[in-house]
């Protein structure tokens with residue numbers, strides 16, 4: 001029998017993108033809530049409890065409410081919000097992060113989809129820490145730029161309403177308390193709190209995340225080629241990986257490092273650049289905030305959980 005899937009928040013940015021990705025599939029039974037009832041807890045409870053798997057594309061508080069409404073009915077959840085990313089009993093839904101992760105996702109009742117910002121840095125840092133090339137207590141910072149759809153319907157309306165007067169480049173998270181820091185620290189396996197310097201740009205979707213590494217104080221300084229090999233080996237061994245690693249090349253710039261490069265796909269490409277003489281490296285990830293950064297990862301997790 002086809003798995004019953006309900007997208008709570010199907011009319012929002014992430015929900016609509018998931019619907020597009022699932023269109024035409026005959027191996028699932030998509031339950032759809034009437035638009036005027038989408039915020040009615042009783043109707044949501046009915047749909048959530050009837051579903052085998054519910055995908056939550058909601059603000060954090062509403063996502064917590066959905067879980068409370070149906071967890072006891074055995075409904076399995078994929079939560080796209082920030083609410084459960086470091087919560088006990090929840091599996092982090094980044095399938096390529098670790099060799100065993102896809103299996104954990106497939107067997108879980110509760111899966112939390114990763115945040116868009118931490119995914120790139122986790123994808124690059126975790127294999128280096130696991131390989132012993134970077135100590136877990138390294139002082140890590142990350143920056144990057146995302147399209148404004150990362151802020152959901154409200155931010156899309158704000159940017160599109162401003163027209164030409166929208167800021168081209170807007171740093172934010174200036175209190176250094178970005179909500180993605182805890183999941184970044186936990187899943188990259190860092191023992192010190194990383195710094196995040198996010199920027200939103202005047203383009204709709206796509207993102208680049210960057211992690212600069214000062215390696216000169218390390219006891220054993222890895223070369224750029226060694227960093228690249230550790231990351232490339234990690235993903236080469238990952239079946240069904242949506243993450244690929246660009247060849248190691250020390251070019252001054254690359255047309256591939258473009259936030260919009262992977263738009264409307266679920267892919268992520270990782271780049272390693274380095275200057276060995278200066279003991280410095282720069283890790284860069286390119287992906288779509290709405291693809292691998294949100295809906296693509298949700299669908300990847302759904303396929304694992306439903307055995308599609």
Ligand SMILES: NC(=O)C1=CN([C@@H]2O[C@H](COP(=O)(O)OP(=O)(O)OC[C@H]3O[C@@H](n4cnc5c(N)ncnc54)[C@H](OP(=O)(O)O)[C@@H]3O)[C@@H](O)[C@H]2O)C=CC1
Pocket residue numbers: 008009010011012013014015038039040056057058059060062080081082114115116149150151152153154289290293294
């Ligand atoms: N956009 C992105 O790139 C990413 C988003 N996420 C996360 O995914 C989740 C959804 O984000 P996004 O799609 O961007 O947000 P949107 O604001 O675009 O969509 C949220 C949807 O949830 C609906 N909603 C709000 N409150 C309730 C409620 N109490 N009950 C039922 N429905 C409700 C909204 O309706 P209405 O509009 O009428 O209020 C809207 O349809 C968020 O937690 C977000 O942080 C995660 C990764 C990336």
Ligand SMILES: CC(=O)N[C@@H](CCC(=O)OP(=O)(O)O)C(=O)O
Pocket residue numbers: 080081082114115116117146147148149150151155180198200
């Ligand atoms: C541009 C913008 O505002 N982006 C959002 C992140 C979007 C995302 O990953 O969402 P979660 O809330 O589910 O973690 C932010 O930085 O808060």
